[in-house]
Structures are given as structure tokens and as C-alpha cells.
Amino acid sequence: MKSVYSERHKGHAGNVELVAGAIVPAFEMPSRAEFIRARIDEVGLGPVLAPQTHSLDAARRVHKPDFIDFLERAYPMWKAAGREGTAMPFTWPTRGLRGDRPPESIEALLGYYSFDAGATFVEGTWDAIKSSYEVALTAAGLIKGGEKSAFALCRPPGHHAGSGFMGGYCFINNAAVAAQWFLDNGARKVAILDIDYHHGNGTQEIFYERDDVLVLNLHGDPANEYPFFLGFADEKGAGKGEGFNVNYPMPAGTTFEVWGAALDDACAKAAAYKPDVLLVSLGVDTFEKDPISAFKLKTEHYPLIGARIARLGLPTLFVMEGGYAVAEIAVNAVGVLTGFEGA
Numbered sequence: 001m002k003s004v005y006s007e008r009h010k011g012h013a014g015n016v017e018l019v020a021g022a023i024v025p026a027f028e029m030p031s032r033a034e035f036i037r038a039r040i041d042e043v044g045l046g047p048v049l050a051p052q053t054h055s056l057d058a059a060r061r062v063h064k065p066d067f068i069d070f071l072e073r074a075y076p077m078w079k080a081a082g083r084e085g086t087a088m089p090f091t092w093p094t095r096g097l098r099g100d101r102p103p104e105s106i107e108a109l110l111g112y113y114s115f116d117a118g119a120t121f122v123e124g125t126w127d128a129i130k131s132s133y134e135v136a137l138t139a140a141g142l143i144k145g146g147e148k149s150a151f152a153l154c155r156p157p158g159h160h161a162g163s164g165f166m167g168g169y170c171f172i173n174n175a176a177v178a179a180q181w182f183l184d185n186g187a188r189k190v191a192i193l194d195i196d197y198h199h200g201n202g203t204q205e206i207f208y209e210r211d212d213v214l215v216l217n218l219h220g221d222p223a224n225e226y227p228f229f230l231g232f233a234d235e236k237g238a239g240k241g242e243g244f245n246v247n248y249p250m251p252a253g254t255t256f257e258v259w260g261a262a263l264d265d266a267c268a269k270a271a272a273y274k275p276d277v278l279l280v281s282l283g284v285d286t287f288e289k290d291p292i293s294a295f296k297l298k299t300e301h302y303p304l305i306g307a308r309i310a311r312l313g314l315p316t317l318f319v320m321e322g323g324y325a326v327a328e329i330a331v332n333a334v335g336v337l338t339g340f341e342g343a
């Protein structure tokens, strides 16, 4: 399997985040992608390609143009306001406040274009976002060119980013961009299988009223887990998209036995949909030792997941999302890919 990777992700570094009332170094850090990059060579998964340059047109197909403009302008504005370090949102236009038009100051814009404090900027963040986007599109191009599968080693991740907002370490929704790109380039239907521990609220929002993208999401029950405000089982899509969004919320402590049954169900739905392409939002924060998650999957389970997905026999693009047990993330993520290859 070919992978696509850019070292420009490394500029998105040194960020901080809010955890349980404290400011701490962000769990989403450059070494995550570096360990995965090294593991690809260690197991001989296949060649690792650099991304091609892409304009932002494909991003604007799933995101609002003013949001994409903001992502590029955010850190320059932060610096122009005399600040340094991490630019982090802290005020949001929630119920009862004016959320109907973009504000002017960088403080207000950060809140207007986010749903939490978890997507933060440093000097190299925009270039990393752009490179992650180009990694996804370049990998999508490999599939379009006839590859059976490809791995987009995206960093920063994307599945929490919605049409007009960032959050949860995510800025541009790489998987959603790739899905729309396939549809704009000859595909009739695309399925997205999101196996990250967290609900992919951004992906759900973007495609909620669409029947040309089936969105399947396995995740920690939002009743007690981030992102809390989306991802419940009764969210099934709307309008012509009704029936094309499926959520599998599961409680803390969920083991592979139970999780795997949900995967089987999601795979059956993907097969019945007969998509031209399958996208996998590949998070490995389902791992038992993940520092911010609560499922109980073990390293030996990840190749089984890849093999199960391979049995669908679909052109498959894996897009990297979360996973924070830095020592094991590479073995687990690449384990899914080798499991897919070996099936």
C-alpha cells in the first residue's frame, strides 16, 4: 500500500490545550505522525510519497469559504494583535448571543469559527493544515489512478471540523474533502467509516442531508464522552440524507468483542450501499492504553480490523485521525493497514 506524508506537519508543534481546568502540552503532537512514518518503513508497507500542491478549491467544496480564509489568516492576525505562543479560542456565540455574522477581532473570530478550545494555532499551523489537506487529496488521487488502497498520513486530523468550524485538534476535514473530491471526479457514492474513538461530528454535519455519502461512526457514547453534543444513535440524517448517517455510541470499557460486532454491522451497511470508494477515518485512540479514551482494544485487534474492512473488496482510502498512546500508536495504526493488505 502506498502512503502519502508531508514533513510540513512538524510546524504545528508546541501547542497547549485545556484539560480538566489546566493548561497542558497538547496530546496531539508531531511525534505521533513521525512514529507512524517510521513504522511504515519498519514493516515494509510500501512507498511513502510526498503530496502534490493543491489549491484550496476542494476545501471550499465542503467548508464555507470565509472559514477557510480565517484558517489562513488566524495566526498572522494573532501576531498583528501583539500576541505570541498558542492562539486558543475562549469565547463562543452560544444560545442567546449573536452568531449570525463574523466578528472583527482575532479573539472573537477564534470563537466564532470553533466549537471548543481544542484547535489552536502556532506559527506553522496553517502550513501543516494545508499539507494535511494535500496529503489527503494526493492519496485520493492514487485511488482514482487505480490503486486498490492508500494511506493518507494526515496531521493535523480532520473529523471534528465542520462546514464552518474547527475543534478537537481539527481544522480542515480531510476525509470529507476527499469524499467530495471523489464525487466531483466520477464517483457516484462514497461511504465513510469513522473508527476513531471520538464521534466525527464534523463529518456528520457536512453530509447530514446527503444521500451520496453514507457516514458510519463507531465511538464513545457522547452522553459521557467528547464531543458530547453530537453522535447519538437517533441521529440518522435528514431530508434526502435520512437513513444515510449511522451512529454506534458505546460505553466506556467497551471491549473488542462488542466493538467488533458494531464494526461488522457498519461493514454490512457499507456493503449494502455499494459505494464506489470507502474512506476510513482511522483513529487508534480506541486502544486500551490511550491516555484520553476509554475503550479496551488491544494491539492484536488492529490487524483484524484491517482484514474485516478488506473483505468489503472496495477501493479504500485510510485517512489518519486520532490516537495518543504515542509509543503504540504506530504499531496499531500500521497494524490496521497490514491487516488490510494481508486479508
Ligand code: 6XA
Binding pocket: 017, 118, 160, 168, 169, 196, 197, 198, 226, 283, 285, 292, 321, 322, 323
Ligand atoms: C478533547 C478531546 C479531543 C479529542 C480529539 C480526538 N480535548 N478526536 O482524538 O478524534
Ligand code: ZN
Binding pocket: 196, 197, 198, 283, 285, 321, 322, 323
Ligand atoms: Zn479521537
